[in-house]
Amino acid sequence: MSFIPLQPDLPLGSPHERSDAARNRERLLSAARELVDEFGAEALTMDALACKAKVGKGTVFRRFGSRAGLMMTLLSDAESDFQRAFMFGPPPLGPGASPADRLTAFGEGRIYFVLENGELLKAAGAATRNRFDVPATKLSHRHMEVLLREAGIADPWVMAMSLTYALDPERIVDDVRVRGISPKRLTDSWRDVVARLMRTT
Amino acid sequence: MSFIPLQPDLPLGSPHERSDAARNRERLLSAARELVDEFGAEALTMDALACKAKVGKGTVFRRFGSRAGLMMTLLSDAESDFQRAFMFGPPPLGPGASPADRLTAFGEGRIYFVLENGELLKAAGAATRNRFDVPATKLSHRHMEVLLREAGIADPWVMAMSLTYALDPERIVDDVRVRGISPKRLTDSWRDVVARLMRTT
Numbered sequence: 001m002s003f004i005p006l007q008p009d010l011p012l013g014s015p016h017e018r019s020d021a022a023r024n025r026e027r028l029l030s031a032a033r034e035l036v037d038e039f040g041a042e043a044l045t046m047d048a049l050a051c052k053a054k055v056g057k058g059t060v061f062r063r064f065g066s067r068a069g070l071m072m073t074l075l076s077d078a079e080s081d082f083q084r085a086f087m088f089g090p091p092p093l094g095p096g097a098s099p100a101d102r103l104t105a106f107g108e109g110r111i112y113f114v115l116e117n118g119e120l121l122k123a124a125g126a127a128t129r130n131r132f133d134v135p136a137t138k139l140s141h142r143h144m145e146v147l148l149r150e151a152g153i154a155d156p157w158v159m160a161m162s163l164t165y166a167l168d169p170e171r172i173v174d175d176v177r178v179r180g181i182s183p184k185r186l187t188d189s190w191r192d193v194v195a196r197l198m199r200t201t
Numbered sequence: 202m203s204f205i206p207l208q209p210d211l212p213l214g215s216p217h218e219r220s221d222a223a224r225n226r227e228r229l230l231s232a233a234r235e236l237v238d239e240f241g242a243e244a245l246t247m248d249a250l251a252c253k254a255k256v257g258k259g260t261v262f263r264r265f266g267s268r269a270g271l272m273m274t275l276l277s278d279a280e281s282d283f284q285r286a287f288m289f290g291p292p293p294l295g296p297g298a299s300p301a302d303r304l305t306a307f308g309e310g311r312i313y314f315v316l317e318n319g320e321l322l323k324a325a326g327a328a329t330r331n332r333f334d335v336p337a338t339k340l341s342h343r344h345m346e347v348l349l350r351e352a353g354i355a356d357p358w359v360m361a362m363s364l365t366y367a368l369d370p371e372r373i374v375d376d377v378r379v380r381g382i383s384p385k386r387l388t389d390s391w392r393d394v395v396a397r398l399m400r401t402t
Binding site (some may be wrong): 153154155157158159161162163165166168171174180185186188189190192193196197198199 | 264358359360376389393399400
């Protein structure tokens with residue numbers, strides 16, 4: 001169901017998955033999301049999930065392979081929802097709005113996405129040697145590059161990379177949780193950056 | 202001699218250091234810089250430095266405490282030269298030019314500084330839990346914040362943070378060495394970003 005599995009060999013659901021298996025998977029993921037929302041990503045263990053979802057621990061391991069696999073699946077599902085929205089959803093995030101409006105909506109959406117999934121993103125980022133190797137980050141970069149090119153930026157690849165780093169999960173989470181910056185200040189500044197970068201006059 | 206010792210208890214030279222001791226320190230640091238230039242930061246060991254500078258190993262340990270202390274001293278010296286240039290040096294990097302010209306020169310200088318000192322910066326960054334905790338990074342942020350405020354940006358603190366992340370050493374080193382982007386493309390794009398962010402019409 002995910003556009004971009006964060007690890008190619010994850011036991012993700014396939015379109016041919018039997019419907020009761022799909023329902024079980026969805027039930028386990030809902031329970032996992034509730035655990036993360038309530039107690040943070042650190043509290044999400046295979047034991048806690050089995051207990052919460054009222055299934056045997058073996059079921060949880062068969063489904064996700066490992067705790068890391070479970071975290072990646074959760075994040076991948078959330079990423080794919082966001083990806084679907086900016087690639088195919090309604091404007092201004094999806095197609096149909098101006099590049100500037102789409103880029104504004106993209107950054108705002110990304111900031112809130114990071115704040116909702118910060119602990120999972122941190123876990124995923126810590127698991128990769130290079131933060132840019134995360135497939136979702138590459139797709140974000142590609143999306144921004146296309147919008148910047150449409151707006152006539154001379155080197156959209158490099159500018160998109162600068163903006164990708166400005167939306168770095170570690171930066172967003174630390175600004176809000178460590179340095180006490182409100183999410184609204186981050187989205188207001190993003191809006192200002194995009195307006196200034198992309199104005200045509 | 203350094204504005205910002207990267208660790209407060211580093212055995213840095215003081216103004217009252219006896220001149221022969223200062224000469225010895227400078228000779229050791231030159232030898233260390235040559236080793237890094239020739240073989241990379243990984244080759245810089247206390248043994249190699251003692252051998253290169255033709256002194257006893259004990260002298261090297263008395264002077265720098267440890268290999269980490271030596272690395273931090275090297276980086277701190279390089280950072281303080283760059284800091285002196287943007288705080289007190291000639292325009293456009295130093296005072297006397299417009300905020301836009303100073304910010305352009307700052308980013309260009311920073312990109313080349315990172316490429317020259319990439320391995321030391323990586324070692325320093327890996328040693329801190331949060332990359333923003335590096336004092337030189339805080340001073341860079343503060344400098345950009347002041348220039349953005351002079352240019353009338355609504356929230357210069359947050360925008361400076363976005364730009365600080367765009368100049369992230371890991372990003373710059375990986376763009377050039379892993380992804381094959383030329384330094385000139387990075388400085389051209391930085392120039393374009395600053396021109397667009399700070400134009401007044």
